Amino acid sequence: MSDVQALVLRAAGIxxxxxxxxxxxLAGAKADRVHVNRLIENKALLDQYHxxxxxxxxxxxxxxxxxxxxxNQVVHHLAEPLRKFxxxxxxxxxxxxxxxxLVKMGILPGNGDFRQEDVTITYNDSGKYExxxxxxxxxTNRCVFLEPERQIYVPIAHGEGKIVAKDAETLxxxxxxxxxxxxxxxxxxxxxxxxxNPNGSAESIAGLTDSTGRVLGLMPHPERFVRRTQHPHWxxxxxxxxxxxxxLFRNAVRYVQENLLPVCPA
Numbered sequence: 001m002s003d004v005q006a007l008v009l010r011a012a013g014i015x016x017x018x019x020x021x022x023x024x025x026l027a028g029a030k031a032d033r034v035h036v037n038r039l040i041e042n043k044a045l046l047d048q049y050h051x052x053x054x055x056x057x058x059x060x061x062x063x064x065x066x067x068x069x070x071x072n073q074v075v076h077h078l079a080e081p082l083r084k085f086x087x088x089x090x091x092x093x094x095x096x097x098x099x100x101x102l103v104k105m106g107i108l109p110g111n112g113d114f115r116q117e118d119v120t121i122t123y124n125d126s127g128k129y130e131x132x133x134x135x136x137x138x139x140t141n142r143c144v145f146l147e148p149e150r151q152i153y154v155p156i157a158h159g160e161g162k163i164v165a166k167d168a169e170t171l172x173x174x175x176x177x178x179x180x181x182x183x184x185x186x187x188x189x190x191x192x193x194x195x196x197n198p199n200g201s202a203e204s205i206a207g208l209t210d211s212t213g214r215v216l217g218l219m220p221h222p223e224r225f226v227r228r229t230q231h232p233h234w235x236x237x238x239x240x241x242x243x244x245x246x247x248l249f250r251n252a253v254r255y256v257q258e259n260l261l262p263v264c265p266a
Contacts, residue, residue: 007051010033140213206220
């Protein structure tokens with residue numbers, strides 16, 4: 001059994017928890033799906049884990065705004081233990097709705113470097129739910145989930161994925177100070193309009209990290225490309241096709257193994 005322990009948070013409306021747990025286990029972790037109410041009842045549960053994932057879905061029906069109710073629930077009941085979790089050097093990942101939750105909590109970009117109102121995620125420019133595959137290009141070398149300069153191809157599925165900043169100064173800080181994790185690009189690594197940028201995000205931003213590089217949020221779904229047969233053209237690409245989505249989870253597991261687990265004596 002793996003020593004890398006991952007918690008996948010559940011709540012009403014979350015619907016990607018099983019796929020996320022499966023991706024973590026493929027990457028070498030042991031993953032538990034835990035309801036947020038169980039975590040509120042026993043906050044010490046977090047101490048057992050190295051990775052926490054806020055998965056995709058429509059938490060609490062996305063009433064008020066996408067991810068807002070779950071974000072408020074975590075802020076009021078779990079803010080201190082989650083902050084300790086991050087300060088202890090552990091990893092947090094938010095995917096799609098989970099990313100929306102982390103932004104509305106102020107965890108991303110976070111760490112006191114930004115105010116909660118400086119960055120938000122809102123409705124797609126198209127005015128509709130977008131379900132398509134996209135290319136992502138890393139923008140920083142400090143986020144432990146990423147492989148710098150290695151472009152990946154994964155699907156999106158969201159109606160509110162447009163990342164916006166309060167003003168030009170905030171947007172410049174996000175880019176210049178390494179908070180942008182991924183940008184939407186085309187197959188050649190170039191930014192462009194819809195559908196290359198599927199939701200109209202400012203500067204084509206697809207994901208954000210924090211100043212530690214141990215927290216990542218992104219709108220696309222890496223857990224939906226962890227088997228080669230999930231690629232839309234898998235039958236043409238050969239047996240050596242390595243799914244791009246699984247790489248984020250492998251990188252997280254590897255980081256825990258190298259930095260958080262005790263070293264066995266020789």
